Amino acid sequence: MxxxxxxxxxxxxxxxxxxxxxxxxxxxxxxxxxxxxxxxxxxxxxxxxxxxxxxxxxxxxxxxxxxxxxxxxxxxxxxxxxxxxxxxxxxxxxxxxxxxxxxxxxxxxxxxxxxxxxxxxxxxxxxxxxxxxxxxxxxxxxxxxxxxxxxxxxxxxxxxxxxxxxxxxxxxxxxxxxxxxxxxxxxxxxxxxxxxxxxxxxxxxxxxxxxxxxxxxxxxxxxxxxxxxGGSDPFIVMPSADLDDAVSNAIASRMLNNGQSCINAKRLIVHADIADEFERRLVAGMEALRIGDPMADDTDCGPLASPDAVQTLHQQVRDTVAAGARLLTGGEPLPGPGNFYPPTVLTDIPDGSPAHREELFGPVASVWRARDVDDAIRIANDSTFGLGGSAWTRDESEQRRFVDEVETGMIYINKFTESTPEVPFGGVKNxxxxxxxxxxxxxxxxxxxxxxxxxxxxxxxxxx
Structure with a gap:
C-alpha cells in the first residue's frame, strides 16, 4: 500500500x-x-x-x-x-x-x-x-x-x-x-x-x-x-430506559467518526416491547443526518476512509440482507466522488450473517430484539468480540446483571462507551x-x- x-x-x-x-x-x-x-x-x-x-x-x-x-x-x-x-x-x-x-x-x-x-x-x-x-x-x-x-x-x-x-x-x-x-x-x-x-x-x-x-x-x-x-459492541435498551435518550445516544455512538470506531454501538439490542418505536425513531434520526464535506460546519456524516472500506461495508450489508435481514434505510453507496456511504439500519439479523459475526466498520446499525434481560445478555455475548458495551435501563437489578454478565472489557450503564485517560481501556475475547x-x-x-x-x-x- x-x-x-x-x-x-x-x-x-x-x-x-x-x-x-x-x-x-x-x-x-x-x-x-x-x-x-x-x-x-x-x-x-x-x-x-x-x-x-x-x-x-x-x-x-x-x-x-x-x-x-x-x-x-x-x-x-x-x-x-x-x-x-x-x-x-x-x-x-x-x-x-x-x-x-x-x-x-x-x-x-x-x-x-x-x-x-x-x-x-x-x-x-x-x-x-x-x-x-x-x-x-x-x-x-x-x-x-x-x-x-x-x-x-x-x-x-x-x-x-x-x-x-x-x-x-x-x-x-x-x-x-x-x-x-x-x-x-x-x-x-x-x-x-x-x-x-x-x-x-x-x-x-x-x-x-x-x-x-x-x-x-x-x-x-x-x-x-x-x-x-476492535469490536462489535452491544447497546442494550430495556423498557425502563428513557427512549429519547437511548435513541439519540445510539445514533451518536454509532455515527462517531462516520461509524468507524472500535467502540461504536454496533449491535443495538432492544427489548421487544419497545423495539417498534425504537426502530421508528432510529430510522428517522439516521435519515435526518446531513452527509457531505467533512470540512463543512453543518456536516454530520463524512466519507469513509477509503474506497475499499466502502466496498467491504457494502458487501457485508448485501450479504446480511441476502441472508434474510430487513433493510430499513440506506444500504447503497452514494454516487459521485468520494467514499460516501449513507447511514443505514438493518433489523431481523440472521444467525451467521456478516452483521451477526463480523465488525461492520461504517455507518450501519444492526437491531436485534430481546425477549427479556436473559435474552439480551445472550445476544450481547453471542459474539467473538468483547471490547465495550452499554446498557440503558433504570432498573438496578438489570444494571447489576449487565455489569456482571456481559462479556466485555468495558460496560457503561446509561452512557455510551468512550475512552478517557482516567479509566482503563481494552477488551476480551477476539x-x-x-x-x-x-x-x-x-x-x-x-x-x-x-x-x-x-x-x-x-x-x-x-x-x-
Whole structure:
C-alpha cells in the first residue's frame, strides 16, 4: 500500500511519501536505542514538563492539526478538533499522575526492605490505525514517555501527515532527538522491527488478522505486546430506559467518526416491547443526518476512509440482507466522488450473517430484539468480540446483571462507551488483550522489578 494522503471526500491524491529504506530504518532504530539510555535517566518532573508543553501546542494548534486529520481520514472537522483536545487532556493527565502510579510499592516481608520498582523497558513499537490518528497514538505515547520508554510509531499508511505532525509536536515541545520517531514504512517491515533486539515491546490497535500476526511475531521474539482489535459492541435498551435518550445516544455512538470506531454501538439490542418505536425513531434520526464535506460546519456524516472500506461495508450489508435481514434505510453507496456511504439500519439479523459475526466498520446499525434481560445478555455475548458495551435501563437489578454478565472489557450503564485517560481501556475475547490508559498506561511497558534489601549484619567489633 502506498504511503500517501488521499482525500476521502474527493479521491484526490494530495501528497505521497517515500518509505524508509533499510539503511534509514536502521539509523532510526539505533537512534531510539541511544535516546533511551539518556531518557530513562530523566526525572518524572522533567518528562512531565515536556508533556505539558506538548499539550499546550496541541491546544494552540488544534484547528490546523484537525484539518490534517479531516483531510486524511474524512471525519468531520468538529470531531477532529475534539480529538486533538482529548490528546492534550491525556498528556496533562499522565504528566500529573504517572509519578504516583509508578512509585515504589512496598511489601511487608520479614527480613529486609522489600518493594517493587517500575523501570522502563526501552523502545516500544506502536502500530496504530487511521480512524483516530492522533488519540490512538497519544494514548500510548503519553504514558510510555512518562514511564521512561521511547516510542517508534508505525502509523497507518493513509495518515502520514498526521504521523509526522505528532513527531513534530513532541519535538517542538522539547523531547530529545530520538525519543519519539515516526517510521514511514509499509506493513511488510513490521515483523523485522519487532524481531530487532533494540525494540523491547509492541502495541497494536487494528484488525483481528493484523493482531494475530503481531502477537505471533512478538511471541516468537518473547516481547511484551498489547492488542486492541476492535469490536462489535452491544447497546442494550430495556423498557425502563428513557427512549429519547437511548435513541439519540445510539445514533451518536454509532455515527462517531462516520461509524468507524472500535467502540461504536454496533449491535443495538432492544427489548421487544419497545423495539417498534425504537426502530421508528432510529430510522428517522439516521435519515435526518446531513452527509457531505467533512470540512463543512453543518456536516454530520463524512466519507469513509477509503474506497475499499466502502466496498467491504457494502458487501457485508448485501450479504446480511441476502441472508434474510430487513433493510430499513440506506444500504447503497452514494454516487459521485468520494467514499460516501449513507447511514443505514438493518433489523431481523440472521444467525451467521456478516452483521451477526463480523465488525461492520461504517455507518450501519444492526437491531436485534430481546425477549427479556436473559435474552439480551445472550445476544450481547453471542459474539467473538468483547471490547465495550452499554446498557440503558433504570432498573438496578438489570444494571447489576449487565455489569456482571456481559462479556466485555468495558460496560457503561446509561452512557455510551468512550475512552478517557482516567479509566482503563481494552477488551476480551477476539478484541485483544492488555489494557491502556489510567494506571495501566504507565505500567504496561515497564519492568516490575522485585527488590529485596536484606539488613547488613553488624559485627560486635564494629560498635563500641
Amino acid at each position: 502506498a504511503i500517501a494522503t488521499i482525500n476521502p471526500a474527493t479521491g484526490e491524491t494530495v501528497r505521497e511519501f517515500a518509505p524508509l529504506d533499510d539503511g534509514a530504518l536502521d539509523k532510526k532504530l539505533a537512534l531510539a536505542a541511544e535516546a533511551f539510555r539518556g531518557w530513562r535517566a530523566t526525572s518524572y518532573a522533567e518528562r512531565a514538563d515536556l508533556l505539558r508543553r506538548a499539550a499546550d501546542i496541541l491546544d494552540d494548534e488544534a484547528d490546523a492539526l484537525a484539518r490534517i486529520a479531516t483531510l486524511e481520514v474524512g471525519k468531520t472537522l468538529a470531531s477532529s478538533v475534539a480529538e486533538v483536545g482529548k490528546c492534550a487532556k491525556g498528556c496533562r493527565w499522565f504528566a500529573e499522575h504517572t509519578e504516583e502510579i509508578l512509585a515504589d510499592v512496598p511489601h511487608e516481608v520479614p527480613g529486609g526492605e522489600v518493594f517493587t520498582r517500575y523501570q522502563p523497558l526501552g523502545p516500544v513499537l506502536a502500530i496504530m490505525p487511521w480512524n483516530f490518528p492522533y488519540w490512538q497514538v497519544f494514548r500510548f505515547a503519553a504514558p510510555a514517555l512518562m514511564a521512561g520508554d521511547v516510542g517508534l510509531l508505525k502509523h497507518a499508511s493513509n495518515v502520514p501527515q498526521c504521523a509526522l505532525a505528532i513527531e513534530d509536536v513532541l519535538r517542538r515541545a522539547g523531547f530529545p532527538d530520538g525519543t519519539f520517531q515516526t517510521l514511514l514504512v509499509g506493513s511488510g517491515a513490521i515483523e523485522g522491527i519487532i524481531a530487532d533486539d533494540r525494540v523491547r515491546a509492541v502495541t497494536l490497535t487494528g484488525s483481528e488478522p493484523a493482531g494475530r500476526q503481531v502477537a505471533a511475531a512478538a511471541g516468537k521474539a518473547v516481547k511484551t505486546s498489547v492488542l486492541e482489535l 478484541s485483544g488483550y492488555g489494557r491502556e490508559l489510567a494506571a495501566f498506561g504507565p505500567r504496561t511497558f515497564v519492568n516490575a522489578k522485585t527488590v529485596w534489601v536484606a539488613p547488613t549484619e553488624q559485627r560486635s567489633g564494629d560498635v563500641e
